Amino acid sequence: MTAIYGSDKNSILAESKSLQLQLRERGVKYALASYVDIHGMCKAKMVPLSHFEQMSQGSELFTGAALDGVPQSIHDEEVAAHPDLNSAIVLPWNREIVWFASDLYCENAPFEACSRNILKRTLAQAEEMGYSFNLGIETEFFILRDTEDGKFATASDRDNLAKACYDVPTLLDNYQVIDELVTAMNELGWDVYSFDHEDAQGQFEIDFNYSDALTMADRFTFFRLMAKEIARKHGYFASFMPKLSSELTGSGAHYNMSLADKDTKKNLFIDLNDSRGCKLSKLGYQFIAGILKHAPAICAVTCPTVNSYKRLVPKGAMSGSTWAPVYICYGNNNRTNMLRIPLAGGRVECRAADISTNLYLGAAMILAAGLEGIRDGLDAGEPHTENMYEYTLDKLTASGIKFLPRTLGEAIEAFANDPLSKKVMGDSMYQTYIDYKQREWEEYHNHISDWEIERYLKFF
Template sequence: MTLTYPARVSGSTSERISLKARLKEQGVKYVLASYVDLHGMCKAKMVPLTHLDNMLEGSELFTGAALEGIPQSINDDEVAAYPDRDSATILPWNREVAWFASDLYLQGKPFESCSRNILKRVVQQATEMGFICNLGVETEFFILKDREGGGFSAVSDRDSLVKAAYDVPTLLDNYAVIDQLVTAMNELGWDVYSFDHEDAQGQFEIDFNYSDALTMADRFTFFRLMAKEIARQHGYFASFMPKLAADRTGSGAHYNMSLGDLETGKNLFVEFNDARGCKLSTLGYQFIAGILRHAPAICAVTCPTVNSYKRLVRQGAMSGSTWAPVYICYGGNNRTNMLRIPSAGGRVECRAADISTNLYLGAAMMLAAGLEGIREQLDPGEPHTENMYDCTLDELKVRGIEMLPRTLDEAVTAFAADPLSKTVMGSSMYRAFIDYKLNEWEEYHNHVSDWEIQRYLKFF
């Protein structure tokens, strides 16, 4: 699929003049043409505001081979960053700098392996089918501090609670950081509607309003940058590691998805007279079926680290479970399924994804699978209302329910075998993702851990 040159990236001369004047009036001195590497981490060059016009025309060039997971060699042409002018965001913690989400171009055409371009290709598919892709993400993360002599701990110095979920005193102990972060999000127009202390000490969740998938991916990328910078200002650090300890819950990034009508914006997943009782339309069930079909491959992208698979286990948290799914199934307001339909209906929540995801890539895989389910009119079967953690392997086998990948190696193997992966990523990024992640697994697999030393050094 060919991407046309994005008008919102270039803009007319008058629009550029207006943008520059507005940024200058607000005290901006420098601008960032930002894009992401394989991990979804921000990369950019900083340009004085006086050179904004040139930056908007792709003046900033980058050597792809210098970045992790970008499929370029050192002899390849440089890629150019074309900022999306509608994404202009003044850094709340440094108002002299403005950030732009950018598309990468190679030799005058959209760079196939750019994460943002990959998502835009899938969004274009949805547009051609008459849909708007709506996406909300629940951001879970830790605020921690380094300890003298090494190690880290939660910011709060109160006694550690066995069940720390929704704890008010601990939330108040972290008030300064959380308040600055939430205030910044609201100033940016993200509409935070809830936040709390989560199940593990020092773990938080901030929920804000959904948007179209591309905007949400931009915001999620910026959120991780902003949370780290604001925490650092207070002498702490924000961690987006999926699983910090075996006996504590991990940090998810639940995808909440729906499709809207392209003309009216109406939510097409709502059906209050749903015979299955989940208040979801036939379109929504077809979307679910597509995701379930490709779940193992999707998991490699939404749970992209070795550490991710220490979150996707049934037991291990002090509250009695990890609150993370382990089986490929769906249900109503039942948090033991991979895909949950909240009681209000009208949307689908994927609970498998974790906070280390590159949301551009994760959303692209998830949405592409859902759209395939709609095109092929797939059916996911009946919803599961039982506690899936309690099911035996024999019971699961009878019901035809499979497990999510147990390791990064399993997930990447599934990703490599699924034709959807190459279709979504493009051949170069498909191969680069596999190579990088298999190398990551090999490095981990060959590492001799403290656990092994303690268990085996004097055992035999």
Template sequence: MSATGVMEPPCLAPGLRLPEGLSAEEARTQLAAQGVRYALASFVDLHGVCKAKAVPIAHLPAMLAGSELFTGAALDGVPQDVSDDEVATLPDLSSATVLPWRPDTVWMASTLHLHGQPFEACSRGILERVRGQAARMGLRFHLGVETEFFVLKRGADGSLAPASSSDSLEKPCYDLRGLLDNLDWLDELVQAMNGLGWGVYSFDHEDGNGQFETDFGYADALITADRVTFFRLMAREITRRHGLIASFMPKPFADRTGSGAHFNMSLADLESGTNLFTPADGAGSWVSPLGRQFIAGILRHAPALCAVIAPTVNSYKRLVVQGSMSGFTWAPVFICYGNNNRTNMLRIPGAGSRVECRAADSSCNPYLAAAMLLAAGLEGIREGLDPGEPNLVNAYRLSPEEREARGLHALPRTLGEAVEAFAADPLGREVFGEAMAEAFISFKRQEWASYHGAISRWETERYLELF
């Protein structure tokens, strides 16, 4: 993975790119000439799930000018009252992506506006604001996200199983047979990603039966967040056409590894594009002093960050040392950093010059997650923070006393704990704005309360006839 990345204009169809600087009418003409009939002005809700309106391509210029209006009160995490004026989508023409499975339709990532001004509680707008802070410091945030997900089939009785019936090994990580059994839908997905210019460089069978990962090119954080958002939509659509279900639930099975979304991060010089996390002497697998400060900022705010990068009740069933399975979970549990050590929240891979956050999972809203991680890292740089000594041992095997002596503290154990940490940390309100922060806290507290009001199968099996 390149540490600085190359930001290319997006592909509208395999081999065809949308030129920069087109007017709305020129874009409409070019898209119509390709056979595009509909345009989607898309944005995300609190969960990072795509919402949109469609317009006939003849109305593209009006759509680009903000013609499509949405009632925020009808959506999760768009904090409006039913009596408020509607928010408008302003699509980013540079994000235009023709749907690989439906080439008569083009998707565009959009930022919400209200009364002609950016809407403070827009997820994409929140990331744009923090990117602006970085730019004023002469920095550009580069990001790569490892997309892990399960692909499953539903049986006649409603049960879920891996797409391939032979995908049943005790240790299926990197299993070639499982990979080949799934190559039809994987090939369609990877070809679509590469047709869009994403630069897929690896994909594999992961550590859980039915679990896969795709890795594609590093880019500016906003481009990557747009791509992750579109990827989840695309993976669901392509697998559905094969009679399968793509799930980005962090931990769908208690006895299998969960799905992370490791955020690989670096900062580049805004003008030259030089990776500023590369040590001056180019030595080893570490990062520059600026990179260490960035790490320190993230560690300072780790409990609050968890609410955003691991945002569901289910997320915390992934963030355990050892669950209902054999062996360790490979999930980070401790607020620390280190080298190629996967027990840390933050890992510096062997190639160095970047930082990987392993606590993020596949259910996160990529715009909000990237914004919070960047804001915390920038604080560490502004204040010249020191992350302390790295953890170079398997923290899973340390006793509680040894962890205490090393200053290794655990990440939040539940969504409830993480949300209260977010509510208590001023960084959340600084990044989200007051309205979005309150909406996020309120929604997640309700989610946690609702979970505790539900009766699980585990409870009925354990207690129904116990007494």
């Protein structure tokens, strides 16, 4: 199964008619003009293929006030989903339905607070500077099953090793789900190059080829939908919760980033003669410096949940390390930094981001920060090659290294106080994001947990 692409971008109507015929010949009955809410979750109406031409021109309207983080009042004009016809994917698990990534419009103009529009605006800034933004995502997630006591367990009864990483028997136990998912990804042209059982029990990672950032954000959004549907088909569920247990490694979504010349597509981050030994260009170091400058605000979007910050700790996993960053720093092929430059050089990996991210918003924030670093000629300093987990508080202070936010509350405060946030998000999404996430933090903060009951009920 491959993705379907339109041919004539100059005429949506002509393109939609041609695509409609192709889809009908392939047995497609319905179309989804899919956009995302604040969480990056798919929302859409299903339209019979006979109404595809109307849908392609934005016929499907939605009340933003009915959704999380789509800033509208109930009396506002509805938003309209305009499908990107170049993004069409026939669902591998139900070939009667085609999915489209879509942009929201309102009053005949792009809706400012649409996540996909926010990323497209930031990509336009990169293009004005002569760059295209390439992005790869490492997808980590759990395959689990519900249990009769209302809890959950791993899909395999053998998946109970303290050091489960790269385990072959448990990977084989989950073969049917993973194989169907990987096969679908390859049929869509995503070029999966490896997959494995990850560090935590029930956790898996699938790695596929990078692409331009907008395509990757569309694919990542669709991936989470597809993984859930395929797992459900086999009697399991896929979880994209960042941290399931204090004893298990969390699920990251490492951003692997580079800038290319927008015309030649040449990688502008590679420098094999790099004096710092990381095989990264001056442009790449400036990009890193911009991200480090705005790291706390970026975290509010790349690590968007209360649960996210239980992943960003140095210890607490059964394998001995969480493998997640704690400090705002960068280094070479060293997984204890927030930003890592892999051994081959030519790209920057952000290890802070987790699998719950809305990639449209996360990519927009981190790209905008990197571009600012380039525009302002910022210096990232020397890379850290040492184990950052072993740094004492005194050494951190002496080195000028700061912590990543340790709670969603800290992250949202940083987001609110960083001018970059409003520049990227626009006025309405900026305030909506702050309001929504502050409520989320306050609801959690006021919740009485089982831990508190167990610790305090009969203690005093």
